[in-house]
Amino acid sequence: MLRVWREVDRYRGGDEAAGIETRHAFSFSGFYDPGNVRFGLLVACNEERLAPGAGFAEHPHADVELVTWVVEGELTHEDSAGRRVVVRPGDVQRLSAGRGIRHVERNAGAEPLRFVQMWLVPGVFGGEAEYEVVRGIADGTPYALARADAVLHVRRLGAGERTAVPDAPWVYVHLVRGGLRLGGELLGPGDAARVTDAEGLEAAGEASGAEALIWEMHSEPSYG
Template identity: 40%
Template structure:
């Protein structure tokens, strides 16, 4: 990882331009190269390698598969997702609950749409989630799992630290990741409400739902993202009810 000074820039990425994977049970939209989709100029931004916007059909999901040396954060927007892994961890992830899996030396897990459990009956709704991967500080750490619920009122009208490995966020982050240069923040905004982006050399703003106005860049709709380099502190104002996810990064991959 590097903390080298980078050329300032604001790179707006529209929803319609994302790479997509569509099969019978999955509608996945990728912000960066992923799986069979490869673009040599679109492999990461800062420390963020994956920002997948997934919709998984009921009764389906990702069967058991392996990961290693990656910090994986999952944020559910609607429905619920069941996680099970080879370390004996299991849990149901739903809106407002932050989840982190550290793959480390190697872990296998499955992720299934299990929304009906919370409602008490089966239904036909997909689970909508954003899954994000950042590199860890070092390879070969012990695999781990953490989840914690964030109260809805905390997310309303302000940026809340969802996941962080930065010492400055040690007491405020809901969950912790093994990278001291990165943090994820989230907010739910009503029309007219605004937050300011963190001060950091690298930022990734994603709008998983709703519409906002980014100071200096204009309107962003559902699925749009902005990669900021050397520019921070801008105001993000909701045009309609919206949810935003912001990665604050103080280093990049060499």
């Protein structure tokens, strides 16, 4: 089954006065919909837009996998382990929070920043926090999460180019830019498709091409 969630239907959040605009795909913070709290292991897919100088002050995370994809601009990450890293378009950032870590995310540059941050439930809770940045990840290279039964696929397609969608119980497709045709549906920037029991599905780039983030997930959260 394939269901499309349009960008226009995302929950709006953030703090306009502070230069922060957020678009939530799932229930998050002050936005709660009991019918839309997760899909597979994915519990958040937030598109963040930060004006120059704006950012999120130090805050904690625990027992969650945070994966970030920068669309434009530069994201500065600082955390309680002493790291200070700048993440740019084409990089994949992973923060495995483990039993707990604190971090800051901000736009220290002179240009607007836009990034997509996705939260997934790990298969095992606790442990030490981990951090990684993969610079300039190649198209089609799968990025597997060590602590979650999930794989991220980055797909960049030209007009008319096609790609297979992974066969999996849960597949989440977020279109970053361009146009993408998937299972008879046309996705635009910010749109997402949630596919259950995906098998033999293909995606094709439209006239403007496409950049998509595709999550392949093989389990649901287990809290017991």
